[in-house]
Amino acid sequence: MNKYQAEIKIKKLSDEIEIHNHNYYVNDAPTISDFEFDKLLEELIELEKQFPELILPTSPSQRVGGAVTKVFKSVKHTYPMLSLSNSYSTEDMIDFDRKVQEGLGLQPNDLFSSSSVNYVCELKFDGLSIGLTYKDGELVQAVTRGDGVQGDEVTVNVKTIKSIPLKLKGNFPSDFEIRGEIFMARNIFDQINKEREEIGEQALANPRNAASGTMKMQDSAVVASRKLDCFLYYLLGEDIPFKTHFENLNAAKSWGFKISKHSKLLNNINEVIDFIDYWDKERYKLPFDIDGIVIKVNDYKQQLQLGFTAKSPRWAIAYKFKAEQVSTELLEITYQVGRTGAITPVANLKPVALGGTVVKRASLHNADIIEKLDVRVGDVVFVEKGGEIIPKIIGVDFTKRKANSQPTNYISKCPECNTELKRVEGEANHFCPNDSACPPQVKGRLEHFASRKAMNIDSLGSETIDQLFKAELIKDIADLYELKKEQLLPLERMAEKSATNLLEGIEASKQVPFERVLYAIGIRHVGETTAKKIAKKVKSLEALIKLTKEQLLETDEVGEVIAISILDFFASEINRNMINRLKNAGLTLELTQEQQKAGSNKLNGFTFVISGVFNKHSRDQLKELIEFNGGKNSSSISSKTSYLLAGDNMGPEKLKKAQSLAIKIINEDDFEKMINE
Ligand code: IVH
Numbered sequence: 041m042n043k044y045q046a047e048i049k050i051k052k053l054s055d056e057i058e059i060h061n062h063n064y065y066v067n068d069a070p071t072i073s074d075f076e077f078d079k080l081l082e083e084l085i086e087l088e089k090q091f092p093e094l095i096l097p098t099s100p101s102q103r104v105g106g107a108v109t110k111v112f113k114s115v116k117h118t119y120p121m122l123s124l125s126n127s128y129s130t131e132d133m134i135d136f137d138r139k140v141q142e143g144l145g146l147q148p149n150d151l152f153s154s155s156s157v158n159y160v161c162e163l164k165f166d167g168l169s170i171g172l173t174y175k176d177g178e179l180v181q182a183v184t185r186g187d188g189v190q191g192d193e194v195t196v197n198v199k200t201i202k203s204i205p206l207k208l209k210g211n212f213p214s215d216f217e218i219r220g221e222i223f224m225a226r227n228i229f230d231q232i233n234k235e236r237e238e239i240g241e242q243a244l245a246n247p248r249n250a251a252s253g254t255m256k257m258q259d260s261a262v263v264a265s266r267k268l269d270c271f272l273y274y275l276l277g278e279d280i281p282f283k284t285h286f287e288n289l290n291a292a293k294s295w296g297f298k299i300s301k302h303s304k305l306l307n308n309i310n311e312v313i314d315f316i317d318y319w320d321k322e323r324y325k326l327p328f329d330i331d332g333i334v335i336k337v338n339d340y341k342q343q344l345q346l347g348f349t350a351k352s353p354r355w356a357i358a359y360k361f362k363a364e365q366v367s368t369e370l371l372e373i374t375y376q377v378g379r380t381g382a383i384t385p386v387a388n389l390k391p392v393a394l395g396g397t398v399v400k401r402a403s404l405h406n407a408d409i410i411e412k413l414d415v416r417v418g419d420v421v422f423v424e425k426g427g428e429i430i431p432k433i434i435g436v437d438f439t440k441r442k443a444n445s446q447p448t449n450y451i452s453k454c455p456e457c458n459t460e461l462k463r464v465e466g467e468a469n470h471f472c473p474n475d476s477a478c479p480p481q482v483k484g485r486l487e488h489f490a491s492r493k494a495m496n497i498d499s500l501g502s503e504t505i506d507q508l509f510k511a512e513l514i515k516d517i518a519d520l521y522e523l524k525k526e527q528l529l530p531l532e533r534m535a536e537k538s539a540t541n542l543l544e545g546i547e548a549s550k551q552v553p554f555e556r557v558l559y560a561i562g563i564r565h566v567g568e569t570t571a572k573k574i575a576k577k578v579k580s581l582e583a584l585i586k587l588t589k590e591q592l593l594e595t596d597e598v599g600e601v602i603a604i605s606i607l608d609f610f611a612s613e614i615n616r617n618m619i620n621r622l623k624n625a626g627l628t629l630e631l632t633q634e635q636q637k638a639g640s641n642k643l644n645g646f647t648f649v650i651s652g653v654f655n656k657h658s659r660d661q662l663k664e665l666i667e668f669n670g671g672k673n674s675s676s677i678s679s680k681t682s683y684l685l686a687g688d689n690m691g692p693e694k695l696k697k698a699q700s701l702a703i704k705i706i707n708e709d710d711f712e713k714m715i716n717e
Pocket of ligand 1 (some may be wrong): 121122124125162163164165166168169221273274334353356358
């Protein structure tokens, strides 16, 4: 294929992929299978690899991420990003309506007549606000709120959000900004927390924090994996097509934006109040969190007339839902042992309706909180469902405390294995140190080991693990590789076929590549990405075991916490024995010949600093190439730097420093020659 043909094909593929993205992520109505979609995307990426000069900033390949931003550029908002004043009651709403009418010089309306102000009611999405600028139909910039005057430019990260169009369709203005809310759907949030729990990371508190934390991440590939979403709700610009907000929302929808189907044009404040009441009850059925309703005057002329205060528009207001609160009896406090040994006290409650579900349990967090609230069994407690998913106890109704009530004594021994609990200085939770034999910890590790992204042993689900553990056939992951069919067959629900499947699955896992084995063995804080980076650098488990802390710290992604966790893991004799048994069983504990051969030592002993923007490779790709060929990356120039690999728009400071230290400056072509020679 020549370059001209490639250009045509790339355009065709890109358009097709974006239509499918829109169908899937905006319309919720996919028209091809994931497999077919992946094939199209792979074809595009392959072509772009052959013709890197044809990669467009709006290419769907940009959604995969890969670019790393160390520091986000601070950008001034074209229009300041104001917030809304809050209201909490029907009275507040009536008051808002009165002020709007007054501001417009209208006679205060009888509550029940139709007024001449129309309102648009929208869901108040609980995420982080974003301003997207489009020029000639292409997304050129995405900026966070920041302090309202200037925010962070996070365009590379935003491009990974599939529901945000990179190119618009239809009849859009040539230059405008659209604002909206980036959020994380609840099912994605739950899934991420499950994975975090598996590797011993602290759970993210709520979807809002998860979304805003994700937007600040440096590695856009990780942002892509977090599957954020975005609703848009506010257009700004010189030539916005319509004179009312609602018409413009509909127009924006036709250009390809994700506009909530729940936005409604209403005739008066009574209808607004009904809308609020409806969503106060129904909000729990949505797949994402909202924390209220936003009410906006529909007509732009009226908006202009009403204007702004220093902080917020007078033509709009946010109604915030109250966190629903109920009181009920605390029947018992039980203690859960997590996969990492962390102990969580759980309040078992007399069942009570709250936030659309019946609540029977609530989190009590840790010993300090129990003590601070002075919660006791038999108390009547207040329970709230706030932004957090799990309801929490926020206080005790002391007027109802029984005379014979006893202060709560926090447990001192593990409820699962009776080991004395420990508490690490500075950490809130107690934990059970018996990680090698405490049942939920052992089973948790086995489940993680068998999970899809780890060893992917399909036939080894949590029930089977439970069964094998109870029958004392497995106590650690190495035991799996010593299982015999005769041991399995006597077990309940374990027919010949399922036993064979299980053993075949375990056998097949011996071919799983080293980086996934490294993730699977469950070293605390070593997630999928970190495992990959470590595997690539050290090449074998044997080499990893020998590394010192300083050497570990030289690996990308490995900081103090991870380094110490790795050292601790291999310092344990139990773990070293287990690794030996895995080795004898024939697991893949090093990179394959193929993986090893692919690299070279051409850049051995050289340290590179990359700066600027490049034509053929992303900065991440360049970094990988450097490491792949035995070189080292560094972010700052010093006398140890061998080469400054310079692209376009390089920072002048870096250039000056490199020149003053007489460091060789090379461009992308020079670099390619170095590794291809
Ligand atoms: S309109 C000038 N509409 O709530 C008006 N905001 O406290 C701009 N939000 O900063 C905001 N859903 O981050 C608007 N449907 C919606 C919204 C919404 C959520 C957020 C937004 C805003 C904050 C106001």
